[in-house]
C-alpha cells in the first residue's frame with residue numbers, strides 16, 4: 001500500500017461516500033461539539049424541516065462565548081437580553097433533542113475546545129467538528145478537527161455527516177529544541193509569520209519535528225489551535241506516548257479492553273515513512289525567541305526584542321499599504337521596538353492558552369510580584385475543571401495577591417461578547433488567538449503573546465521580555 | 472434558496488487584503504438567534520465612527536454603490552472565524568457575489584450555502600477589478616466567466632457541486648439526507 005500521512009489515514013477512515021467531480025465526499029463526524037452562538041439557526045432549521053438529531057450521543061454542548069465570567073453574590077448575571085436568549089435557546093434545544101449540555105454554572109462547563117480534551121472525548125484518529133474555527137485545537141491528539149459554518153452544523157445534527165473536498169497536506173516541521181521561556185505560543189506565532197495568514201489555505205497542517213514531539217499535550221493544543229490563523233483547514237500532530245498518557249483514565253477515554261483495542265489502531269496512525277505532503281516548511285526551533293504581534297492579524301509578529309517592520313521598507317504596494325494601515329490602527333511606528341511600550345490590559349485566557357499549564361506559567365511570573373498600577377489584568381481559566389485544579393494548587397492566591405482578577409471560565413475578552421472588553425484605543429497583551437481590529441471590543445488594540453510574556457507585561461506595565469524578570 | 476445563474480451590477484471595491492470575519496461583522500452582533508437583518512452591521516466598524524456616524528468616503532456608502540450586488544475584495548477575503556453571520560450580512564445587504572484572488576476556506580463554503588457566489592479569479596482579472604471601483608461587471612455561472620465594463624473578461628473557479636447547488640437553488644442538506652441509508656450502513660459496519 002502507498003505510504004499515507006496521518007491526515008490521509010484519518011480522512012480515508014471516515015469517508016462514507018468518496019468524492020467525485022460532481023460531488024464532494026460524504027465525511028462522517030465522530031464527535032460534534034456545539035455552543036450557543038453558532039447553533040440556534042441550525043436547530044431552527046431542524047424544526048422547520050421536522051428532522052431529528054441523528055446521533056445525540058455523538059453531540060456535546062457547552063456555553064462559553066456569551067456568558068459572564070463573574071458572579072455577583074454567587075450568581076451569574078448575564079449582561080444583556082440577547083445573550084440570555086441565546087443561552088436559553090441552547091438549553092431548550094439540547095433538552096428537546098436529547099443532547100448533553102454543560103450549562104453555565106455546572107461543573108463540566110468551559111470553553112468548548114478545553115472541555116472536549118479534558119473529558120477525554122477527543123480521541124486520536126477521530127473526526128471532530130464544531131461551529132467554531134478553533135476546532136483545530138483537537139488536532140493535537142491526531143484527530144482531524146475543523147470548524148464549520150452554521151448550515152453545516154445543521155447538516156451534522158441531521159446526518160452526522162458533511163460534504164467536504166479533500167484538502168491538501170502541508171508539513172510544518174519544527175526541528176531542534178526550544179530555549180527556556182520559548183513556548184508553544186511562540187512556535188505557532190513564528191510559523192504563521194513565516195507562512196502568512198493565508199499560507200495554509202486549502203491545506204491540513206501536520207506539525208512534526210523534535211520541537212513538536214517534545215511538547216506536552218496542552219502545548220500541542222496551543223499549536224494546533226492557531227492552525228486556522230494560518231488559514232489551514234486543520235492542524236494535526238501524530239499521537240504518541242504523551243498523547244496516551246494524557247488520555248488514559250479520563251472519563252470519556254475508552255476503558256480496559258476498549259482502550260487496548262483503540263490503542264492498537266492509534267499506534268498505526270502516524271504518517272508512514274515516505275508519505276508525501278503537498279508542501280513542506282521547516283523551522284529551526286532552537287532559533288526561536290518569545291514572540292509578540294504588532295499588527296492586526298496573527299501573521300504580523302516579531303521576536304519580543306525585535307523592531308516593528310517599517311512600511312517604507314516593505315516590497316509591494318499592497319503589502320506596504322496593509323502594514324501602514326495596521327500600524328495606524330495600532331498606534332505604532334515602524335522601525336521601533338515594541339519592548340517598553342505601555343499596556344493597559346493583560347488578558348490571560350482563551351482556548352489557546354487557558355489550560356492549567358498556561359496558568360502555571362503565568363503564575364510563575366506573577367508569584368511574589370505585583371501587577372503594575374493601572375494595568376487591568378484578567379485571568380480566565382478555560383473550564384471549571386481548570387479553575388478547580390488551579391485553586392487546589394493555590395494559583396488563584398498568586399493571581400489575586402498580584403492584583404489580577406481571577407474569573408469564572410469562558411471565552412471572555414478573547415471575543416468580547418460578554419461585557420469583558422478592552423476599551424477603544426486601549427492596548428492589551430493577550431494570550432488569545434486573534435488581534436483583528438476590534439476583536440477585543442470596538443477600537444481595541446491587541447498584542448498576542450504567550451502566558452509568560454503576557455504576565456511579564458502585567459508586572460512591568462509595558463511590553464517586557466519574560467527572561468528579564470527571571471522566575 | 473433562490474437559483475442564481477448570473478449576477479450583473481456595479482462593483483464595490485474593498486482593496487484591503489486579509490479582510491477577516493470580525494470586520495465583516497463584529498462579534499457583538501452575533502448574539503442573535505436568527506439570520507436575518509444583519510446587513511445593517513456589515514463592516515460597521517469601518518463604516519461608522521465612534522459616534523455611529525458614517526465615515527465619509529467608505530465605498531459601501533458611496534451613492535454609486537446603490538444597488539450593487541458584487542463585492543470585490545483584496546486577497547484572502549473572509550479569513551478568521553467560521554461565523555456564517557458574515558455571508559448572511561453580505562446577502563442581507565444585497566450582495567450576491569464576492570470576488571477575490573483567494574477566499575478563505577470556511578467563508579467560501581458558508582457563502583455558497585447562502586446564495587452568495589464565491590468567485591475566485593486570476594490575479595490579472597482581480598487587479599483590473601480592484602482598479603475599477605463602481606464599474607459594471609457580470610458574473611456568469613453558466614459560462615464561469617466574469618466580464619468587465621472595460622471589455623476585459625476572464626474565467627473563475629468554483630467547486631462544481633457548489634455551482635450546481637447555486638444554479639439550481641438547491642440546499643446541500645437534501646443531498647445528505649438522500650445518503651442516509653449509506654450512512655446507516657457505514658455506521659453499522661464501523662460499530663460491529
Ligand code: SF4
Pocket residue numbers: 064065111112113132134350351352410411414415432433
Ligand atoms: S476562546 Fe476565543 S477563539 Fe476560543 S472558542 Fe472562545 S471565542 Fe473562539
